[in-house]
Amino acid sequence: MTRMAKPIFEAVPNISEGRRSEVVSAIVESITKSGPATVLDVSSDADHNRSVITLAGDAEALFAASMALFAAAIERIDLRQHKGEHPRMGAVDVLPFVPVRGVTMADATVLARRVGEEAARRFEVPIYLYGESAAVESRSLLPDIRKGEFEGFPGKIAKPEWKPDFGPQHVHPSAGVTAIGARPFLIAYNINLGTGDLKIAEKIGKAIRASSGGYRFVQAKGIPLEGRGIVQVSMNLLDFRKTPIFRVFETVRSEAERFGVAIVGSEIVGLIPQDALLAAAEHFLRIEGFSENLVFETRLDTGRED
Amino acid sequence: MTRMAKPIFEAVPNISEGRRSEVVSAIVESITKSGPATVLDVSSDADHNRSVITLAGDAEALFAASMALFAAAIERIDLRQHKGEHPRMGAVDVLPFVPVRGVTMADATVLARRVGEEAARRFEVPIYLYGESAAVESRSLLPDIRKGEFEGFPGKIAKPEWKPDFGPQHVHPSAGVTAIGARPFLIAYNINLGTGDLKIAEKIGKAIRASSGGYRFVQAKGIPLEGRGIVQVSMNLLDFRKTPIFRVFETVRSEAERFGVAIVGSEIVGLIPQDALLAAAEHFLRIEGFSENLVFETRLDTGRED
Numbered sequence: 001m002t003r004m005a006k007p008i009f010e011a012v013p014n015i016s017e018g019r020r021s022e023v024v025s026a027i028v029e030s031i032t033k034s035g036p037a038t039v040l041d042v043s044s045d046a047d048h049n050r051s052v053i054t055l056a057g058d059a060e061a062l063f064a065a066s067m068a069l070f071a072a073a074i075e076r077i078d079l080r081q082h083k084g085e086h087p088r089m090g091a092v093d094v095l096p097f098v099p100v101r102g103v104t105m106a107d108a109t110v111l112a113r114r115v116g117e118e119a120a121r122r123f124e125v126p127i128y129l130y131g132e133s134a135a136v137e138s139r140s141l142l143p144d145i146r147k148g149e150f151e152g153f154p155g156k157i158a159k160p161e162w163k164p165d166f167g168p169q170h171v172h173p174s175a176g177v178t179a180i181g182a183r184p185f186l187i188a189y190n191i192n193l194g195t196g197d198l199k200i201a202e203k204i205g206k207a208i209r210a211s212s213g214g215y216r217f218v219q220a221k222g223i224p225l226e227g228r229g230i231v232q233v234s235m236n237l238l239d240f241r242k243t244p245i246f247r248v249f250e251t252v253r254s255e256a257e258r259f260g261v262a263i264v265g266s267e268i269v270g271l272i273p274q275d276a277l278l279a280a281a282e283h284f285l286r287i288e289g290f291s292e293n294l295v296f297e298t299r300l301d302t303g304r305e306d
Numbered sequence: 307m308t309r310m311a312k313p314i315f316e317a318v319p320n321i322s323e324g325r326r327s328e329v330v331s332a333i334v335e336s337i338t339k340s341g342p343a344t345v346l347d348v349s350s351d352a353d354h355n356r357s358v359i360t361l362a363g364d365a366e367a368l369f370a371a372s373m374a375l376f377a378a379a380i381e382r383i384d385l386r387q388h389k390g391e392h393p394r395m396g397a398v399d400v401l402p403f404v405p406v407r408g409v410t411m412a413d414a415t416v417l418a419r420r421v422g423e424e425a426a427r428r429f430e431v432p433i434y435l436y437g438e439s440a441a442v443e444s445r446s447l448l449p450d451i452r453k454g455e456f457e458g459f460p461g462k463i464a465k466p467e468w469k470p471d472f473g474p475q476h477v478h479p480s481a482g483v484t485a486i487g488a489r490p491f492l493i494a495y496n497i498n499l500g501t502g503d504l505k506i507a508e509k510i511g512k513a514i515r516a517s518s519g520g521y522r523f524v525q526a527k528g529i530p531l532e533g534r535g536i537v538q539v540s541m542n543l544l545d546f547r548k549t550p551i552f553r554v555f556e557t558v559r560s561e562a563e564r565f566g567v568a569i570v571g572s573e574i575v576g577l578i579p580q581d582a583l584l585a586a587a588e589h590f591l592r593i594e595g596f597s598e599n600l601v602f603e604t605r606l607d608t609g610r611e612d
Contacts, residue, residue, distance in 0.1 A: 008602075008603065008606065010602070038605070038606050040605050040606075056602070056605070056606050057606075100602055100603070101602075101603060185602075192594070245591065246590070246591070249590075249591050263592055264592070265592050265593070265594040266591055266592050266593050266594065267593070267594055267595070268593060268596075268600050270600075271600060271601070271602040271605065272600055272601060272602065273601075273602045273603070274580070274601050274602065274603045274604075277583070277584055277587040277588075277601065278583055278587070280586075280587040280590060280591055281583040281584070281586040281587045281590075282583075284552070284555075284586060284587075284590040285551065285552070285555050285572050285586055286569055286570070286571050286572050287571070287572050287573070287574060288498070288571040288572065288573055289573070290574075294574050294577060294578055295577070295578060295579075295580050295583065296314075296316070296362070296406055296407075296491075296577040296578065296579045296580065297314065297406070297407060297579070297580045298580075299344070299346055299362070299577065300314065300344055300346075300362050300363075
């Protein structure tokens with residue numbers, strides 16, 4: 001008998017409406033009514049005229065939530081009337097699926113494809129698969145897909161290399177086109193240093209970020225924390241399974257020590273998957289044969305497989 | 307709005323039957339049918355003639371499970387026929403409630419009292435409150451209550467100082483008496499040392515255990531791991547919130563270093579509450595303002611309070 005953690009994905013639809021709060025509320029309400037998916041957060045930005053909705057649930061819950069999202073957004077958002085600072089190409093602009101627990105990136109890719117295929121069929125919106133779901137390398141990055149935006153897409157979509165993965169080869173008149181994909185969970189993690197010297201934070205940021213030779217899935221920079229008179233290494237951890245939080249922490253500690261500086265604390269901005277923290281506990285406590293089935297709460301939250 | 311983790315208690319009834327597996331199965335089945343309480347484990351010992359059942363759930367679930375447990379055990383177990391190596395005094399011998407998550411020791415004490423009062427009323431079994439629920443100091447330790455066992459209890463219960471907390475002041479003819487209480491979660495945690503020298507493990511065990519001046523809620527001893535040619539500090543952590551696992555680990559590491567010995571690994575035997583591991587991650591990563599509400603999965607598993 002194997003116990004399996006209850007599968008959880010995150011979905012983070014970005015919709016092209018951040019000013020009319022009644023429109024955003026109506027779309028969120030449609031999602032809530034669609035089934036058991038949980039709405040964790042809704043953030044609207046008036047300047048960007050864009051809202052980011054954070055959802056969680058299993059594949060069935062998020063499939064139903066995605067269909068409700070498309071129906072509600074297409075009914076209420078007309079890109080021909082839309083202005084905002086953030087580049088956009090669709091009413092539902094981008095819809096990423098993120099494996100959180102008990103599911104793999106391959107599972108998230110299957111879900112992204114399934115949602116893309118069905119949304120294209122039901123709503124006649126062209127769908128591009130991006131990120132880990134991209135069928136071709138040239139579509140893995142969102143900015144490449146979004147280039148030209150809604151207004152430029154009628155010309156772009158006609159080119160053979162921009163034929164959508166699903167749906168018609170012409171832009172939906174009011175809802176544009178949508179990118180759907182799978183990507184890892186992003187952890188926003190900052191480490192505070194016991195010094196006011198910004199150069200030290202900048203040097204450490206440079207040492208650990210991918211762009212200058214550091215860890216493959218780390219973005220980092222040094223910033224001052226004005227109120228506290230100290231500095232911070234501010235990071236995005238783009239794939240915590242491949243570049244784990246404890247390894248980043250230990251490397252920052254080692255680099256800081258070289259300057260005689262200590263780590264005074266760290267911060268998680270937003271949410272962190274349980275697995276990332278359990279992996280840190282496992283690492284520092286050197287636990288042999290660790291599995292989340294050793295965790296009491298996990299045993300309450302599982303299905304059995306015989 | 308505050309988010310609260312879904313409340314979880316553990317209950318660990320010990321029943322005086324470890325040989326007739328059909329009796330144990332029937333009692334477990336009664337518990338399962340009583341409601342949403344989860345049966346995590348059932349361990350029977352024929353020499354002790356005793357079984358330990360591990361349950362989890364909220365207060366309502368465990369109240370219902372406890373009533374089902376008493377009804378099924380009293381129907382099937384007759385202490386007048388019972389022989390076994392383990393001391394015992396009741397068909398349901400002892401029933402501890404353990405706060406795991408989103409609940410306090412005070413909540414577990416309330417639950418223990420409620421179960422005790424109702425079990426005494428329904429089944430006419432005398433109930434002693436022990437552990438953190440004990441009304442008087444002299445009843446906090448189980449061996450003190452159990453002294454004399456089933457056979458000696460008719461004389462003991464007649465004494466004013468052994469009047470039960472609930473129920474009649476005479477022993478149930480077949481089911482004896484039961485101790486019910488609240489206690490902290492027990493973590494069985496072992497640390498493996500990179501040496502074959504048992505004396506070092508013994509010295510470290512002595513340094514950290516309460517009985518010889520170490521941490522208040524640690525029991526520890528040194529044992530050899532024959533197959534691996536190394537030694538182990540084998541421990542019970544009796545209250546991980548007051549003596550946390552990371553502090554015990556760091557102290558063992560420091561003591562081992564004094565002998566030039568490294569920690570090569572550690573083991574969790576049985577289950578560990580998520581809070582104990584999250585506290586370790588928080589400690590080693592030095593996370594400021596940590597709360598379990600930063601954990602993605604917790605946000606799916608909560609009620610809202612407005």
